[in-house]
Structures are given as C-alpha cells and as structure tokens.
Amino acid sequence: MxxxxxxxxxxxxxxxxxxxxxxxxxxxxxxxxxxxxxxxxxxxxxxxxxxxxxxxxxxxxxxxxxxxxxxxxxxxxxxxxxxxxxxxxxxxxxxxxxxxxxxxxxxxxxxxxxxxxxxxxxxxxxxxxxxxxxxxxxxxxxxxxxxxxxxxxxxxxxxxxxxxxxxxxxxxxxxxxxxxxxxxxxxxxxxxxxxxxxxxxxxxRTQVLSLKVRAFPWKAVTYSTDQQLIFVVVQDQTFQPVQGAIGQAKVIWTTGEEKTLPVLIDENGIATLPLTIANQAYGGLVTIDVQVSLGEQSGQTTTSFRIWY
Known part of the structure; x- marks a missing residue:
C-alpha cells in the first residue's frame, strides 16, 4: 500500500x-x-x-x-x-x-x-x-x-x-x-x-517546402495577330522568390492547337515568356497551363487572355 x-x-x-x-x-x-x-x-x-x-x-x-x-x-x-x-x-x-x-x-x-x-x-x-x-x-x-x-x-x-x-x-x-x-x-x-x-x-541551409506558382498575361486582351508576354512568378512557403525552378507552359490556342514553352525561373523568382499570336479566332480564349518544379516540390497554375479582333 x-x-x-x-x-x-x-x-x-x-x-x-x-x-x-x-x-x-x-x-x-x-x-x-x-x-x-x-x-x-x-x-x-x-x-x-x-x-x-x-x-x-x-x-x-x-x-x-x-x-x-x-x-x-x-x-x-x-x-x-x-x-x-x-x-x-x-x-x-x-x-x-x-x-x-x-x-x-x-x-x-x-x-x-x-x-x-x-x-x-x-x-x-x-x-x-x-x-x-x-x-x-x-x-x-x-x-x-x-x-x-x-x-x-x-x-x-x-x-x-x-x-x-x-x-x-x-x-x-x-x-x-x-x-x-x-x-x-x-x-x-x-x-x-x-x-x-x-x-x-x-x-x-534553408529549405523550400512548397511552391506557390502564379501566372498572368501582359495584356488581358490582344489582337488576332499580336505580341504577348506571360509572366510566371514562383514563391516558397513564406512568399519569398524561388530561384532555379524549371518547368513548362502549355499554350492552348483558340484553334485547339498546342505549343509548349520552357520555363526557367530567375533569381527574382520570375520567368517571362514571349508569345507571337497569329491568326487567332476573334473572341476566342487562349489558355496557358504552367507547371514548375524544384527538387521534390512542384506547383502549377493556369492563366488566359482573350482575342479581341
């Protein structure tokens, strides 16, 4: 006891x-x-x-x-x-x-x-x-x-x-x-x-635990034949820029055709993708699917712009 x-x-x-x-x-x-x-x-x-x-x-x-x-x-x-x-x-x-x-x-x-x-x-x-x-x-x-x-x-x-x-x-x-x-x-x-x-x-050494990926076009609306830029921004879990992430951007034209562009993120966490637009359908939507990775981490996003005339 x-x-x-x-x-x-x-x-x-x-x-x-x-x-x-x-x-x-x-x-x-x-x-x-x-x-x-x-x-x-x-x-x-x-x-x-x-x-x-x-x-x-x-x-x-x-x-x-x-x-x-x-x-x-x-x-x-x-x-x-x-x-x-x-x-x-x-x-x-x-x-x-x-x-x-x-x-x-x-x-x-x-x-x-x-x-x-x-x-x-x-x-x-x-x-x-x-x-x-x-x-x-x-x-x-x-x-x-x-x-x-x-x-x-x-x-x-x-x-x-x-x-x-x-x-x-x-x-x-x-x-x-x-x-x-x-x-x-x-x-x-x-x-x-x-x-x-x-x-x-x-x-x-600091570690990147996740990738936050954003993309947006320079112009929300373009002519059917025009020049365009797509900006891709990659940040880590604390919204700091990530350098060296790589990937690709798949452009889906208004005709359904596809074009793939390489993505290489610079020291500011940004990639700039030039696009030449030719003979796209009036009023159509061009979609860009972006995927990037760094080591074991990956991220993706989608953006788009409209063809005016």
Missing part, C-alpha cells in the same frame, strides 16, 4: 512538472523552422520542446524573440505568444486580450462537462483537448461558454481559443485558434518582425 501511494505521488509530481512554467535557460540551443523561416532559441525553445504537440498547439514561430513595447521579451507564434517574466516563460493571456462576445451556446450535460470557478464549463472534445494539452497550467480558465463566431463553434480560455473544425479527420477537429497572428497584427508592432530571417546556425 505504501509503495502504491509513493507511485501515485510520483505520477502527480511528474504531471505538475510537465506543465509548470519553464525556467529560463542560459544556453544557445535553438531550432530553425523553414515553415515560417524563423528561429526559436534559449528559454523559449526549451519551453516549446516541453509542450505536447507544440507545432499544433502553439504553431510555428512568426517572429524572432524581441523586447516589445512594454519592455518584455516576447516571441509570437501562429497560435500564441510566449513571454519571459521574472526568469520564467509563460503563455501570454491572448484569449483574455482578444475576446469578443459571440452568440453563446449553453450546454448542460454534467456527464460530458466540467464546471470551473469562472462560471463556464468545458465539454466534450474541447474538454479532452484541454486535458491533453496542459489544462489550467497552459490554457488557463475558460472565460466564455461555447460560442458561435465566424460560422464556427469556439470557446475562449485565458491563454487561447479552441475551435471546432468538423471537416477535419477524427481526432484533429479541435484546433487552437491563430490568436498569435491576430494579436500581433493589432498591437502596432513593426510588421517587418514577421519577415523571414536566416537560421541562427550558419551551417543550416
């Missing part, structure tokens, strides 16, 4: 340690996230590593750490903000700071809900998510009931907002709202802090 009590006590202590504020660490450990092209370092990185499913709970960093207008060391993430106060890392109370009342949905189900001293209850899948992601120590107390906002069921907590996404797969339908990005945009901080940066570790 004594050994059982000792075991239970140990489990309780470990549970508390898992969600307690993390002490600032005087080290240079860091990680670079290509998804947003920002670093996490020191105490913030140590805190991040100790969060269950941090990449979905906090999201990726959208700034570097910096001293904000209140003189506090902070770092913004997609879904949260971390701050260093008195040597400890905490989640900022973004739920409290951003809460606006929506259409309230009252639920009375004692078997599926847990009441809190704020007068609000957490229920169903929100309660499961709450328990699995630090509970009071991370999300804080609920400060609203279920509410209907922007065509979605949500619930606010002191440090965040939970959202219900029924179209997502089972087990992924409760999502932390992107209050970090929302609050950053409302604070008056320098927007340039969100600009991508290089890794703190110079040995790390």
């Amino acid at each position: 004594k050994s059982m009590r000792s075991f239970i006590g140990l489990v309780m202590i470990l549970s508390l340690l898992a969600v307690s504020p993390v002490q600032a660490q005087d080290d240079d450990h860091n990680k670079y996230f290509d998804q947003t092209r920002h670093n996490i370092q020191g105490a913030f990185w140590h805190f991040y590593q100790n969060i269950n499913e941090a990449e979905t709970f906090l999201g990726y960093p959208i700034t570097e750490q910096f001293i904000n207008q209140d003189g506090v060391l902070v770092q913004y993430f997609q879904r949260a903000r971390l701050e260093l106060q008195n040597g400890e890392v905490h989640l900022s109370p973004l739920g409290t700071l951003t809460y606006k009342t929506g259409v309230q949905l009252r639920i009375d189900n004692p078997l599926a809900c847990r009441d809190f001293e704020t007068g609000d209850a957490v229920c169903f899948a929100f309660l499961q998510y709450f328990d699995e992601h630090g509970g009071l120590a991370l999300l804080g107390y609920p400060i609203s009931p279920f509410e209907y906002q922007d065509n979605r069921v949500v619930q606010y907590f002191q440090n965040g907002r939970l959202e219900w996404h029924p179209s997502k797969p089972e087990g992924q339908r409760v999502v932390m709202g992107e209050l970090g990005a929302i609050f950053f945009n409302s604070t008056g901080e320098d927007p340039a802090r969100r600009d991508p940066v290089l890794p703190l570790d110079p040995s790390i």
